[in-house]
Amino acid sequence: MNILLFGPPGAGKGTQSAMLVEKMGMKHISTGDLFRSAIKGQTALGLEAQKFMDKGDLVPDSVVIGMVDEVVQGLSGQGFILDGFPRTVPQAEALDRMLEKYSLGVDRAMFLEVPEEQLIARLSGRRVCKGCGAVYHAVSHPPKVDGVCDSCGAEVIQRPDDQEDAVRNRLIVYKKSTEPVKAFYQQRNSLVEVDGTGAVGNVFGRLEAALAQ
Numbered sequence: 001m002n003i004l005l006f007g008p009p010g011a012g013k014g015t016q017s018a019m020l021v022e023k024m025g026m027k028h029i030s031t032g033d034l035f036r037s038a039i040k041g042q043t044a045l046g047l048e049a050q051k052f053m054d055k056g057d058l059v060p061d062s063v064v065i066g067m068v069d070e071v072v073q074g075l076s077g078q079g080f081i082l083d084g085f086p087r088t089v090p091q092a093e094a095l096d097r098m099l100e101k102y103s104l105g106v107d108r109a110m111f112l113e114v115p116e117e118q119l120i121a122r123l124s125g126r127r128v129c130k131g132c133g134a135v136y137h138a139v140s141h142p143p144k145v146d147g148v149c150d151s152c153g154a155e156v157i158q159r160p161d162d163q164e165d166a167v168r169n170r171l172i173v174y175k176k177s178t179e180p181v182k183a184f185y186q187q188r189n190s191l192v193e194v195d196g197t198g199a200v201g202n203v204f205g206r207l208e209a210a211l212a213q
C-alpha cells in the first residue's frame with residue numbers, strides 16, 4: 001500500500017508513520033528525517049537544507065523534489081508512506097509526474113487534523129534522540145531517565161526548529177504553503193481527513209479504520 005501522510009507541524013506524522021511501518025512493513029520516507037540525516041553527515045544537501053530548517057522555512061522545492069525522486073526511484077516495488085511530502089502545490093504536481101514516471105500510484109492521501117494550540121504544546125515539549133531519532137515529549141511521553149534515550153542510551157535533545165520563534169514561523173509557513181495541498185487532493189476526491197487529537201493509540205485506530213475503507 002502507498003500512503004501520503006501530511007498535516008501541520010507536530011500533528012503526529014512521524015509518530016503515526018512509525019506505528020504504520022511496524023504494523024504494515026512499508027518503507028517510511030520522511031523528508032524531514034532525510035534532511036536531518038544529511039545535516040548530521042555534513043553533506044552539501046544537509047548544509048543547504050539547514051539554512052532553511054533552523055528558521056522553520058521550507059527547503060526550496062527543487063532540492064526536495066530531486067531528493068524524493070531518488071528515493072522513490074529506488075523503491076523496487078516496496079509499498080511506501082510519504083511523511084511530510086508534498087508540502088507545496090508544486091511538490092504535489094511533481095509527485096504526480098514522478099509516480100507516473102515510475103508507474104506507481106497512491107492509495108490514500110491522509111491528512112492529520114490537530115488544532116493550533118495543541119500543535120504548539122506538542123512541538124514545544126517534543127524531545128528527540130540524537131542517536132536513533134526516537135521521539136519523546138517532556139510531559140506526555142518523557143524518557144525513563146531524563147535526557148537519555150530509552151532505546152539506544154544516546155542524548156535526548158530539543159530540535160533547533162522546536163524553539164519558540166521557529167515553531168511560530170513553521171505554523172505561518174504551513175498555512176501559506178501547505179494548506180493549499182489539502183485542497184489539491186480534496187479536488188480529486190482522494191483526501192481522507194483523520195482526527196489527530198487524543199491518545200496516540202486512538203489516532204492510530206482512526207488511521208487504520210480509514211485505511212481499511
Ligand code: AP5
Nearest residue numbers: 009010011012013014015031032053059084087122126137
Ligand atoms: P519535518 O520533520 O517533516 O517537520 P514537521 O512537518 O514540522 O513535522 P514534525 O516532525 O515537527 O511533526 P510530526 O507531525 O512528525 O509530529 P511528531 O510525531 O514528531 O520537517 C522539518 C523541516 O524540514 C521543515 O520545517 C522544512 O524546513 C524541511 N522539510 C521537510 N519536508 C519538506 C518538504 N516537503 N518541503 C520543504 N521543506 C521540507 O509529534 C510531535 C510531538 O507530539 C512529539 O513530542 C510526540 O510525542 C507528540 N505527540 C504525537 N502524537 C501525539 C498525540 N496523539 N497526543 C499527544 N502528543 C502527541
